[in-house]
Amino acid sequence: MEQKDSGIYSTRWERANEDSTRKPKGINSWLICFSDSLPYAFVDRREYFEEALMELDASKDSIKQEIRVETHGKNAQQEEAYIKSELQAIANSFTGNNRLQRERDFWLIYKPDSAFEEDTLNARAALIIEKTNLIKGLQESLKNLYKPAFVSGPAIAFEGLEDGLPGARMLYRLRPGYFRKNMQPERPQFLVLSWQYDSGNVDAAKIGETIGKELDLISLRDVLRQTRPFYSAPKKR
Numbered sequence: 001m002e003q004k005d006s007g008i009y010s011t012r013w014e015r016a017n018e019d020s021t022r023k024p025k026g027i028n029s030w031l032i033c034f035s036d037s038l039p040y041a042f043v044d045r046r047e048y049f050e051e052a053l054m055e056l057d058a059s060k061d062s063i064k065q066e067i068r069v070e071t072h073g074k075n076a077q078q079e080e081a082y083i084k085s086e087l088q089a090i091a092n093s094f095t096g097n098n099r100l101q102r103e104r105d106f107w108l109i110y111k112p113d114s115a116f117e118e119d120t121l122n123a124r125a126a127l128i129i130e131k132t133n134l135i136k137g138l139q140e141s142l143k144n145l146y147k148p149a150f151v152s153g154p155a156i157a158f159e160g161l162e163d164g165l166p167g168a169r170m171l172y173r174l175r176p177g178y179f180r181k182n183m184q185p186e187r188p189q190f191l192v193l194s195w196q197y198d199s200g201n202v203d204a205a206k207i208g209e210t211i212g213k214e215l216d217l218i219s220l221r222d223v224l225r226q227t228r229p230f231y232s233a234p235k236k237r
Contacts, residue, residue, distance in 0.1 A: 007033040007221045010212070014199060023200035028208050032191040032217055034224040039178040039190045043171035045161065046145035049135050052155035056132050059156065060125050067120050071113060079112055086110075131158050183227070191220060 001009040009031040014024040033039060090102045122129065135158065139145070150162040152169045162168035179189050195211050197204035 001031060005218060007035055008217045026197050026199035026205065028195040028212060030193045030217060032220050032224060037178050039175055040172040041175045042148040043173060044146045045142065045149045048149035048151060048171060049139050052135055052158060053132060055155040056128050060128050063125050064121055067117050071117060131156060
């Protein structure tokens with residue numbers, strides 16, 4: 001956004017039209033603050049990737065817990081006891097080459113519960129693993145991780161950064177230090193004005209230019225800078 005005056009910012013951008021046969025929608029926006037500090041801070045790519053990976057890991061852990069409940073998986077000591085028990089049963093029932101063949105057959109089909117759980121997890125969490133690998137690859141390959149993150153969906157739906165795409169949304173978080181405490185709840189602490197129009201309509205574009213010139217943004221900013229209540233009840237006589 002371009003700073004026009006103290007606490008006053010503006011931007012102009014386009015968003016794809018729902019009707020693909022028409023030109024994009026033009027949008028003029030003004031942000032009015034009571035100070036030069038912004039009420040929000042950008043989320044950069046590094047922060048987004050870290051948060052997205054934690055989100056995906058949490059989903060994967062949840063699936064892992066579900067599988068463990070379903071399979072009643074054995075721990076390492078239980079696995080060892082199970083193997084000894086099965087081999088002992090073979091030894092008690094068979095001898096010679098027959099015993100050796102039974103033991104070989106056991107080891108061919110035996111799979112620890114941990115391996116079974118891992119295979120099941122890889123199948124159920126395939127999409128999570130795919131998105132995790134995609135994000136980790138971008139973490140390693142992108143040169144600038146401190147640019148603002150343009151992302152419009154949750155981590156599980158991540159297809160890539162959306163820089164430059166029509167209607168791309170930049171992630172941000174509110175900046176607590178901007179907001180004045182002990183203010184009346186009805187008093188706004190910043191304002192956003194927006195004018196949306198058909199970019200193919202010359203008259204509409206001109207109206208947008210006129211609005212930008214005629215809006216008394218400084219007066220609006222000065223209202224935000226006031227600390228007295230908007231309305232005071234009349235004193236009783």
